[in-house]
Amino acid sequence: MNSRDERAVSDERPSLGWSDLRGARVGVWGLGREGGASLRRLRALGVEPVLVDDSPPAGPDRVLATAEGGLDALARCEIVVKTPGISRYGAEADYLRAAGAILVGGLGLWLAEAGLPRVVCVTGTKGKSTTCAVLGHLLTGLGYRAMVGGNFGAAPYDPALAGEYDYWVIEVSSYTATDLAVTPPVTAVTSLHPDHLPWHGGVDRYYRDKLSATSQPGAELTVANGDSELLRERAGLLGPRVEWVSESDGPGATWMDPLGLPGRHNRRNALIARHVLLALGTAAADDALVRDVTDDAALRKAAAGYVGLPSRLATIGVVGGVSFVDDSLSTNVLPTLAALDAFPGCRIALIVGGQDRGIDYAPLATGVAGRQAPTLVLTLPDSGPRISAAFAAGPGAGPAPAGPGAFAGVRDCQDLDAAVAAGFEWARPDGIVLLSPAAPSFGHFRDYRDRGDQFAAAMRAIGR
DSSP states (O other), X not given: OOHXXXXXXXXXXXXXXXXXXXXXXXXXXXXXXXXXXXXXXXXXXXXXXXXXXXXXXXXXXXXXXXXXXXXXXXXXXXXXXXXXXXXXXXXXXXXXXXXXXXXXXXXXXXXXXXXXXXEEEEEXXXXXXXXXXXXXXXXXXXXXXXXXXETSSBOTTOTTOOSOOXXXXXXXXXXXXXXXXXXXXXXXXXOOOOOOHHHHTSHHHHXXXXXXXXXXXXXXXXXEETTOHHHHHTGGGSOSEEEEEOTTSSTTOOTXXXXXXXXXXXXXXXXXXXXXXXXXXXXXXXXXXXXXXXXXXXXXXXXXXXXXXXXXXXXXXEETTEEEEEOTTOOSHHHHXXXXXXXXXXXXXEEEOOSOOXXXXXXXXXXXXXXXXXXXXXXXXXXXXXXXXXXXXSTTOSSOOSSSOSEEEEEEOSSHHHHHHHHHHHHXXXXXXXXXXXXXXXXXXXXXXXXXXXXXXXHHHHHO
């Protein structure tokens, strides 16, 4: 497609809600978590859709493979509810649009009919899950019924979701952002960095797609990371009004201490959450929420009992004085640098590498070279060689120094077990082995959770 065609595809956002699908010929393309929720929602509406998935879950439903009649079956549908992981820019999506099918996403269908003043959409390359979790925890602690879902957690449109809610906190990925035809009055952006480039077809379109979640009809305020130059350069894509939040804001504030979140980036995530709550209370005309959010004592009480999300800077054990930290969800350079920053002055064996999506690792080399504390980099396939090359070409290039110093060099490892063993030996007696891969897990692990589980298993093996 040429650039004009690409923009047309990116801007194609049908203003349809779930109720508009009654009586239509509908297909569900992809039967993962979101696809399963879509199927249940359609059946609750009395719609029996065509089901297409190349690796369907076990069950009684008849599911077609894409290349075995599935794509043609979808082409005969009026509306296709697509799972987020399938790119709208691919040849198969083009084929369906050419056949007249309308491609939609479950979250976009839900937002079209939701009570938007009580919904917040949170996006960002990294930090959005933690920010959503903090928002949900604070709302619950303040006495509200909060649903936290979207990319993180349950789909808000799933009929299996029980209960009534006062507020909905919805994590929006760059994939699902392209499905949204409306935006709630309040949104947030936690960070911006190149990611998911194969799905979007390039970094500029990735930025445009991700930030589009903040600027569709209905948008009023975007609470954004004021420390991100990339975001500030793209302020024009962030909706009618932007409120910038920086990690240095609110010096001396202690209300967030009970959250126990490590790192300056997480301090900013907590501050973003507070600003979002204040804006939500204003949008929903909820004077009680506004009052509580401006009361440090009430907010500190609400923050108590927070449990951090798995594989996000989680200390999983200590062996022989060496701490093991699982940050497996860090899938690009930005969160990995933030993870290093969370442990200033600490000796760190950093395990990086995984699925190679072609991102630039030069900023990682620069960040590691700038650390004052000793750092050893241990790389994993498949992106390991490119990471090593970035270090060889970057600051501190050359062989690892023989004596004491901040940067201890790069070692390529054949697998995670080897990296954990090497990291442990080097980090003794009191350092940290940090799994913060700056790459996705696919190709060697089922997902980031599996990678984190295998990291923990390797730690336990060392301790035996």
